[in-house]
Amino acid sequence: MSIAIKNVVKNFGSFSALNDVSVDVPSGELVALLGPSGCGKTTLLRIIAGLETPDTGNILFNGTDTTDRDVRERQVGFVFQHYALFRHMTVFENVAFGLRVRPRSTRPTDAEIHRRVHELLELVQLDWLADRYPPQLSGGQRQRIALARALAVEPKVLLLDEPFGALDAKVRKDLRRWLRRLHDELHITSVFVTHDQEEALEVADRIVVMNHGKVEQIGTPQEVYDKPASPFVYQFLGNVNLFHSRVNAGRASIADIELQIDSHHDTQDSAAFAYVRPHDIDIQKERGSQPAFEATVTYVHAIGPLVRLELQRADNTELIEAELTRERFRELDITEGARVFIQPRNVRVFLDQKSA
Amino acid sequence: MSGVTNISQYSRYNARVARSRATSEPAWIRWALIAVSLAFLTLFLFVPLAAVFTEAFRKGYEVYLNALIEPDALSAIKLTLIAAGIALPLNLVFGVSAAWAIAKFEFRGKSVLITLIDLPFAVSPVIAGLIYVLIFGLQGWFGEWMSAHDFKVIFAIPGIVLATIFVTFPFIARELIPLMQAQGKDEEEAGLVLGASGWQVFWKVTLPNIKWGLLYGIILTNARAMGEFGAVSVVSGHIRGLTNTMPLHVEILYNEYNYAAAFAVASLLALLALVTLALKSFIEWQTARQASDNEKLAEE
CATH class of the missing domain: 2.40.50.100 (RNA polymerase II/Efflux pump adaptor protein, barrel-sandwich hybrid domain)
Known part of the structure; x- marks a missing residue:
């Protein structure tokens, strides 16, 4: 599913978080929103998800205006920066949540839920942790469970907020490649937020560089690195x-x-x-x-x-x-x-x- | 894993050595401090508690039991249970909704609401009772209208319930606000993105996360509701067998020099306090145990 962001403006009080932002995300691409903290990248991600509403501007999914559509109906998978796993539920129940809360008419049977959850846990290679509780997992494990939970509702769009931010350097590198492979296998449109230029350059098909609520440049990693459109992009993407x-x-x-x-x-x-x-x-x-x-x-x-x-x-x-x-x-x-x-x-x- | 244990054992050993040498006061100071606290506790807690039970049983088991099952005492116990039974669910709903609103949403007047919730802590209970007398009493704002419609609040059960609700309403909200603020709203948002309705998020995500804090708030509210004297005393009118709660009943018996009976009823309230404390420690022990279990597993 393609995503189009058209002239989005968002203010928090007197603070301008997004100032006339337009971005196109073609179907099936993995796009990074890159920028320093406070540049509005997380706000933009939350607006795509429907967790925030833009003051003006539109969000289009596959060409259909979804700006006013409820977050529940958008069919997005969202991975939170600190994972936001339900701490009182087992890993199994966390992943099953999205299926269990469906209205009775569309809810899968228990056996079907069981099968789907274990399939997803195998996909993230953590089937053996099904009975654990989130506080009993390491950071990398939590990250993968959060991903499995987001994928359980079969989203058309996967949104990740600083997916590797809270992990140590070694785990971060492994997970990065693993996410890239997963994205390619699932044929899904993914957008992730990061402040780490190395991460964006390595993983993404396309990078949206943002600063002070504005888009500085949109392009492939090669383009933004070799042909930066502004001094900011040049400085942000490496030592100078x-x-x-x-x-x-x-x-x-x-x-x-x-x-x-x-x-x-x-x-x-x-x-x-x-x-x-x-x-x-x-x-x-x-x-x-x-x-x-x-x-x-x-x-x-x-x-x-x-x-x-x-x-x-x-x-x-x-x-x-x-x-x-x-x-x-x-x-x-x-x-x-x-x-x-x-x-x-x-x-x-x-x-x-x-x-x- | 074994490496981790070794290190932590080593540091614990180190800590013990350090405490005995570098960072500790001389032995006589430590013992003096312990003695002072023990003397204080004995004087103000253990002796009165023991006195309540010895005085209650001074004239024997039968007098004790009779004091509890005579009609006036039974009616006082019943009224106390009714007042707590009404105040508790109402404050449960109010406390949870207030804490939910304050912790999870931004709105104008939030700080005013927080201050208002604290009001019963700041106001003397007697004043709280007087407020209701001024509003609903015979000479009060609605007094004439109410007496015309034959509806009594002051010197009747509704007044007692109102006063009890007023003095107890901060407990649950106060317990939940910091807890819910610390937990943030990430999990609720995760629930929404996964397609859950507002109710589903509340029952499946929010409520289980706050259950221990909520239980703690309920226990404190209940203890205060059953033990409240000042506010209830002002609105009750002290009509025996009709508008006397347990604390008021104790006072009346005591004023009539009926010490054994007074202490017998008081012992029930003391028991309630002990049960409350036991439940409170149990909850704290439960939450601490869960946290340490999780830590152990995450380290593996």
């Missing part, structure tokens, strides 16, 4: 180095060098910000033919697959972060205190809106 720059007819200044860039060809001498990711900082020991500026290595962190360097520019005190592969680092053979030359690659330039 920021340079104060000036742009003139397709050329941008960084430190004491000038670089050709593939945008802003018509811009006449204006203030701008230039962003370079740490892994796009190339380091040379000697000045080559490419434009490069001078810096000193102040710190080397060589744990893990990448070597992280901290460098200080020669012309001022600003610090630059760089990431090298281990091979490149060994090849360069540099230590703290070494003088090197920096060649930025893939520079993204955004004009300074304030001075423009």
